[in-house]
Amino acid sequence: MINIDISTAVGGLKLKNPVMPASGTWGYGEEYAEFYNPGELGAVVVKGTTLEPRHGNEPPRIAETPAGMLNSVGLQNVGVEKFISEKLPFLKDNKCVVIANIAGDSIDDYAAIAERLDAEKDVSAVEVNISCPNVSKGGIAFGVGADTASGVIKSVRKKYKRVLIAKLSPNVTDIVEIARACIDSGADALTLINTVKGMSIDINNRKPLLPNCTGGLSGPAIKPIALRMVYEVKKATGADIIGVGGIECFEDALEFIMAGANAVQVGTANFYNPLVMPEIIGGFRKYLAENKISSLKELIGVAVH
Amino acid sequence: MNSREKLSSEKIFFGLREVININEIVKGTFLVEISSSAQLSKSGPGQFVYIIPKTQKRTILPRPLCIADADADTVKLIFKVKGKGTLYLSELSKGDKISVMGPLGKGFQAVNEPVLLAGGGLGAAPLYFLAKKLRNNEKTSLVLGFKNKDEAYFINEFKSVLRNVFVCTDDGSLGSRGNVTGKIGEIIKDEKIICACGPRPMLKSLSAFAGENKMRIFVSLEERMGCGMGACLGCVVKIRSGGKEEYQRVCKEGPVFDGSKVIY
Ligand SMILES: Cc1cc2nc3c(=O)[nH]c(=O)nc-3n(C[C@H](O)[C@H](O)[C@H](O)COP(=O)(O)OP(=O)(O)OC[C@H]3O[C@@H](n4cnc5c(N)ncnc54)[C@H](O)[C@@H]3O)c2cc1C
Ligand SMILES: Cc1cc2nc3c(=O)[nH]c(=O)nc-3n(C[C@H](O)[C@H](O)[C@H](O)COP(=O)(O)O)c2cc1C
Ligand code: FES
Numbered sequence: 001m002i003n004i005d006i007s008t009a010v011g012g013l014k015l016k017n018p019v020m021p022a023s024g025t026w027g028y029g030e031e032y033a034e035f036y037n038p039g040e041l042g043a044v045v046v047k048g049t050t051l052e053p054r055h056g057n058e059p060p061r062i063a064e065t066p067a068g069m070l071n072s073v074g075l076q077n078v079g080v081e082k083f084i085s086e087k088l089p090f091l092k093d094n095k096c097v098v099i100a101n102i103a104g105d106s107i108d109d110y111a112a113i114a115e116r117l118d119a120e121k122d123v124s125a126v127e128v129n130i131s132c133p134n135v136s137k138g139g140i141a142f143g144v145g146a147d148t149a150s151g152v153i154k155s156v157r158k159k160y161k162r163v164l165i166a167k168l169s170p171n172v173t174d175i176v177e178i179a180r181a182c183i184d185s186g187a188d189a190l191t192l193i194n195t196v197k198g199m200s201i202d203i204n205n206r207k208p209l210l211p212n213c214t215g216g217l218s219g220p221a222i223k224p225i226a227l228r229m230v231y232e233v234k235k236a237t238g239a240d241i242i243g244v245g246g247i248e249c250f251e252d253a254l255e256f257i258m259a260g261a262n263a264v265q266v267g268t269a270n271f272y273n274p275l276v277m278p279e280i281i282g283g284f285r286k287y288l289a290e291n292k293i294s295s296l297k298e299l300i301g302v303a304v305h
Numbered sequence: 306m307n308s309r310e311k312l313s314s315e316k317i318f319f320g321l322r323e324v325i326n327i328n329e330i331v332k333g334t335f336l337v338e339i340s341s342s343a344q345l346s347k348s349g350p351g352q353f354v355y356i357i358p359k360t361q362k363r364t365i366l367p368r369p370l371c372i373a374d375a376d377a378d379t380v381k382l383i384f385k386v387k388g389k390g391t392l393y394l395s396e397l398s399k400g401d402k403i404s405v406m407g408p409l410g411k412g413f414q415a416v417n418e419p420v421l422l423a424g425g426g427l428g429a430a431p432l433y434f435l436a437k438k439l440r441n442n443e444k445t446s447l448v449l450g451f452k453n454k455d456e457a458y459f460i461n462e463f464k465s466v467l468r469n470v471f472v473c474t475d476d477g478s479l480g481s482r483g484n485v486t487g488k489i490g491e492i493i494k495d496e497k498i499i500c501a502c503g504p505r506p507m508l509k510s511l512s513a514f515a516g517e518n519k520m521r522i523f524v525s526l527e528e529r530m531g532c533g534m535g536a537c538l539g540c541v542v543k544i545r546s547g548g549k550e551e552y553q554r555v556c557k558e559g560p561v562f563d564g565s566k567v568i569y
Binding site for chain 1: 314316317319357364365366367389390404406528529530531532533534535536537538539540541542551552557
């Protein structure tokens with residue numbers, strides 16, 4: 001028997017395994033604790049958090065599409081203070097590595113929330129969301145230009161000393177350019193990708209199905225796009241990457257690792273298989289054992305040429 | 306024990322269940338009976354299950370369906386074909402497997418006072434489970450509203466568990482002509498509570514009626530769901546809470562809400 005090591009690291013953050021939930025699809029870890037201990041995961045990425053609480057967008061917020069879904073939740077969240085006082089203790093009690101996904105309306109917002117989280121040692125990293133397609137101000141507006149992306153990352157870097165991850169949008173012409181701008185501005189790692197902007201029309205009512213008109217497409221439909229972007233960015237920059245988009249089984253996750261991801265996030269698949277993440281972790285262990293590979297790290301980026 | 310069973314929750318079942326029976330009870334509306342589980346047998350009226358048919362054709366997201374009855378052997382669901390998801394469900398046959406998660410959400414609380422049950426269209430489904438729990442309660446009355454006689458279902462089943470069953474239809478083709486709220490107004494005695502499930506406009510008018518008559522009202526709401534578990538915030542509805550308006554989750558805080566607090 002060889003010793004199987006599925007631990008990994010992203011931007012200096014050590015993880016016991018490479019699997020974590022995608023922000024916004026797993027609440028604050030409490031909901032799925034019904035099925036297994038969230039501490040079993042490599043890390044827990046929490047719901048996008050803003051400085052002040054947010055109501056989010058009007059329902060309906062969800063529409064199904066071929067091989068995916070659209071959402072326009074619009075960053076409904078309890079705000080950073082309640083996150084720290086009400087949600088963080090549960091994650092800490094369960095020994096989770098916590099990554100806080102943060103968003104703001106302005107560069108100052110991002111800086112203020114980063115500063116607040118810097119004081120919370122139980123948050124191991126921030127994932128800076130400059131890619132939410134569902135809010136009019138902030139979110140994606142910062143993520144589509146290299147200059148604005150860089151501005152946000154620099155301001156967070158000044159206030160936040162631990163691991164800084166930039167979460168990028170696929171809704172851009174050149175993902176490599178934005179990725180480079182974020183790394184050059186102080187990001188330790190990148191999460192690729194957020195949802196792809198899409199829409200759906202209710203033919204009976206002759207209007208867009210989501211009141212917000214457009215929404216973010218997620219699920220298996222976006223996997224090839226996400227994979228391509230992970231590959232391109234790894235090849236061009238060598239940066240540490242968390243791959244996300246349409247992963248629904250261990251094989252999907254392994255494709256991302258081979259395309260250069262150091263870790264993976266699972267979003268939409270949790271909705272139809274609440275056990276998907278432990279199953280993927282088990283899948284990695286089994287694959288390594290069967291292929292006599294002692295460390296998962298050996299597989300990161302093997303398909304990048 | 307396989308990994309899935311090990312990870313399964315004590316309260317919520319997640320896995321495959323077998324279709325024991327499936328019948329079209331009226332055109333486009335089906336009754337499906339699936340095998341139960343320890344967790345599902347503890348379901349309460351108003352709770353729901355989240356379902357994906359395991360056929361060649363599949364949808365990404367599960368579909369929420371109210372539990373119309375549950376015991377140690379079977380779980381009954383009644384659904385109407387609306388789109389793809391419910392169409393695939395309707396194509397299932399005896400012996401097929403479907404993926405089930407549940408019971409989910411908060412249902413109707415147990416009540417000992419006289420209660421009026423009000424169901425509109427498919428909204429009758431969860432009320433059957435509730436009516437069974439209140440079986441033989443002389444003081445319980447039920448009003449069922451349908452578009453017309455062709456859409457009415459389960460009336461005899463309801464009559465076998467409750468004495469006071471009233472039916473109304475929009476066109477008068479069955480029972481009396483008119484809507485549920487009107488009928489409730491006619492038959493109301495000393496009931497203090499309404500439990501209702503049906504289309505939004507019906508729940509809205511019933512909630513107004515309850516307010517005027519100083520009654521409490523519990524309504525079962527619907528919204529499009531992502532996770533069914535409270536994690537995605539996809540299924541919210543606007544609720545008055547502590548003087549403020551806030552979004553609450555149909556899958557977690559609901560589907561049954563205090564009707565006087567819902568912003569319709
Ligand atoms: C808690 C809850 C309990 C429910 N219980 C029942 C039940 O017992 N029996 C039953 O027949 N239906 C029930 N529904 C509604 C049922 O979930 C939808 O009809 C179903 O999801 C439609 O799926 P589809 O793929 O057939 O339609 P889709 O192709 O997804 O949509 C077709 C049409 O169905 C309607 N629809 C879609 N999703 C929903 C939704 N979540 N709620 C209401 N309407 C929707 C819309 O008008 C849409 O245009 C319940 C919904 C909820 C939220
Ligand atoms: C309901 C929902 C809510 C989301 N909320 C957030 C969020 O708050 N912050 C964020 O960065 N991404 C959010 N996302 C995007 C996911 O984190 C992920 O990037 C995307 O869904 C792609 O992964 P998937 O295909 O595995 O779902 C959300 C996605 C969904 C489906
Ligand atoms: S469906 Fe996800 S929160 Fe209700």
